Amino acid sequence: MNTIPAQEIKRRGISAVDELLENGPVHVISQNRPKYVVMEEERYRAMREREEDRILDRWAEVKRAEAEGKLITLRSEAEIDAWFDALVLDDGE
Numbered sequence: 001m002n003t004i005p006a007q008e009i010k011r012r013g014i015s016a017v018d019e020l021l022e023n024g025p026v027h028v029i030s031q032n033r034p035k036y037v038v039m040e041e042e043r044y045r046a047m048r049e050r051e052e053d054r055i056l057d058r059w060a061e062v063k064r065a066e067a068e069g070k071l072i073t074l075r076s077e078a079e080i081d082a083w084f085d086a087l088v089l090d091d092g093e
Helices: 006-012 014-021 041-067 077-089
Strands: 003-005 026-030 033-038
Touching: 003 006, 003 014, 006 014, 006 026, 014 026, 041 077
Parallel strands: 003 026
Antiparallel strands: 026 033
């Protein structure tokens, strides 16, 4: 994981992050824990586009199932959470 302590950013400024971005997203560590992730705008937009595409694909699946009379029925909070995780969080990386 590409990391930098928040204090290092305070000391050196954003140039410290710029250097690390050459190796991918930068996790900013505050109080010994990852607190923020900094990434290049192009990578962020691509990530958002993939997420939106997956949501639209899932919506199309629901509409097809509805048209065929086969709707997905989720009966428990755990089933809903698992379905939502697969829908939103699985970015394929």
